[in-house]
Amino acid sequence: MSLIAADHVCVRFGADEVLHDVSLAIMPGEIVTILGPNGSGKSTLLRALLGILPVAEGRILRQADLRIGYVPQRLMIDRTMPITVRRFLSLPVRVGDAAASEALGRVGMAGHGGDQMTALSGGQLQRVLLARAMLGAPQVLMLDEPTQGLDQQGEAAFYRLIEEVRRNTGAAVLMVSHDLHVVMAASDRVICLNGHICCEGTPRVVSNAPEYRALFGLGTQGALALYQHEHDHDHPPGEGHAHHHHDHAGHDHA
């Protein structure tokens, strides 16, 4: 029995059909990544599953009283609102101090309860968002490009954290991402999206699927190689990052 599922879902913005005939199901304890280029409808799909966006056709099926922990793509807190990390964790459901510190500890943010939310770095904010999402003891965690704005190290650390959460709590995880290489180690299943579901399967299967390659224009380069390679798709394989860094060091911006 799936926790949450989309059944032949279409989502339209006016005349634009952003999602066409999408069906998927999230089972307890699995990590699923939705992968697609910009504008492929990834966030739209997540928001439809959450009930934020109405579906034009099809249905969203949720287990009764499903507890969802949601980590949004970004959270812009208006500077006019003073709010500490500790206070933020108590929204919308108030939590005790012990639970709050434990959640912060689990994401490596112990002792930051008194910090202002607006003073956090991008990576710290993502961790706090994750801590808050976990406080509701979710059956499924939904993360929308959770590592946007993190450097590669931070990105890798964040995905390790997600795996750890799954291991410790048994929560299913549904993530949205636009590149495969870092998520693939953690995902059980990858769904490749471009308005409709192009292909799906284990990361290895998807990375070798012609649909995936056509979508991302990777040619013959395997995803595994990509994983071991560096972040930037624009670099030809021969051109290392050391060169790139050297370039930057050459400039004197001071």
Add this chain to the structure above:
Amino acid sequence: MPIITTITPGMTMLDDFLVRAGLAAVGLSLATGPLGAFVIWRRMAYFGDATAHAAILGVALALATDLPVGLGTLVVALAMAVTVAGLSARGWAMDTTLGVLAHSALAFGLVAVSFFPTVRTDLSAYLFGDILAVSRGELGLVWLGSLAVLALLAWRWQALLTTTLSEDLAHAAGLRPNRERLVLVIALALVVAVALKIVGALLIAAMLIIPAAAARGFARTPEMMAGLAVAIGALSGLGGLALSLWQDTPTGPSIIVVAAVLFALGTLRKRF
């Protein structure tokens, strides 16, 4: 203070117009503090203006239909607030829409009121407030209205904060952002109806924004900001009252002047 000595045995405290005025100012700030904080966080300042300006139209309609002025302002303010909220949800350009609506409502109201010669003479009471003329009944309404707003905000507090931070987070938690927005709209209309007599239609938005803005620099949590805004609002009310008595200045603007000075002092203190 000669005023105090006029309270003779046998009079209750509420018979003194100054005591009533002070209590009205304090009562109003109970509502404007927390609501003002939301107005700032959600950038609804102009929205507050439009609602407040519509109150003048409410005065005219109430006079035309022989209904109580408070009821007229409440209904028209609510209608304006719901209209604006609806338009903004449909993606209208808010800056322009609000500019058109706010000033049209004010202009229509002023023109309509001019048809009632008896009112024309003390129109300034509706534009700038007339806190010194607050009757016992009106004082009761101010407190009733303010406590109603306070209760409404306290009841929805967690949901309102979550929705204000992120509508998506609210949705995911099973809240309905549209409903929370409506709560604020209703609270705003109530405050406008209550505040019209005290600070007047032109300065209601200032009473919402300035104390809350002054509180921002001293607060670490939303609750602290709302609480401090209440205190600063009450202090401004009492200070404005004193200024008005001392220098014979119009009371509504005097209240806002004191609030603005407190805001400026707060900014200075932060500097050093």
